[in-house]
Amino acid sequence: MTVMAESTSQMAVEDFEVIASAAPETVTLEFIDGRIEVKHVPDGDHGEIIRWLQKRCMQHRPDLWLYADERGLKVEAYRKGRARPDGVLAPDGHFAGHGEWSDTDGVLMAVEVTSYDWDTDRRDRQQKPEAYAAADIPVYLLVDRDICAVVVHTNPDPGGCYRDIHRAPFGEQVALPDPVGITLDTETLKNYVR
Template structure:
């Protein structure tokens, strides 16, 4: 569940946000904060099905591309998107890419950002509108959205900093989909039906 608090970007600096986020995580490891579109988002720990979907994808990526890591904990600086700080559900990069970069890494070199929808009131704006725009503006080649509400996998590619992702391909759970270059992984999404709730 995500609770959003409106903040004007002039009222809260990115440095102040990072200090607040670090403090909150030290005090309560069940929540993480992100700062997108001038708003602070509180991301609570997800349910077991959400985690199973991410781990399924981690295994598929490791099997297909062992030279890559799918990191489920790395935050990104999405500077082009109003000096935001995004917490993707997972980020695909070459092994060792984030070494020494801290909690909020530069998105340069990220091959794919992944989000799995939650069942909360902000999912549509966060995962289907704001994050694809932010990831495209940051130049991340592929954005993968596993949409549990619509039982679909949405692959965004060919980012344009001004227009967002120019190619969006949707398949229903149960179909095969190929994640475009530079990812180059084929997924059989049949198993995703088990964790749609």
């Protein structure tokens, strides 16, 4: 579930980082579109989807790693935001020496898995693709449990949108184009929906 702090003026990203550093371990904070959002602990099926995707990435691209520790990304081009994707695909060892928030240079793919909450449409289907495209992340993979489909966003435009979007129902083969270069058999994802 995501909770938003309503405000009439935008908070400075530096103020957000101070608040985020003091947040309890039971919540994760993001700063998107000038708003603080609380990202609660995901359910077990959500974690299994990320585990499944990590394994596929490792099998097909051992030179890369799907960081599933909610790696903090600076999505600066999108209103000086801070996002914590469910997964970030980058070269193995890429984030060594980084602090809590990393630039998106070298990030090949951002991954989100929808949660069963009231805010998933706005967050995962609208704001996150805009933020990731504006940050020039080549691929945004959305595992959408509400519609039982995988949505692959590619060809980012600096204006904040992906020019190409491919939607495939769970069960189909899905190609994640270069620079990722992996094909996924999504049949098993049918096991992780309500």
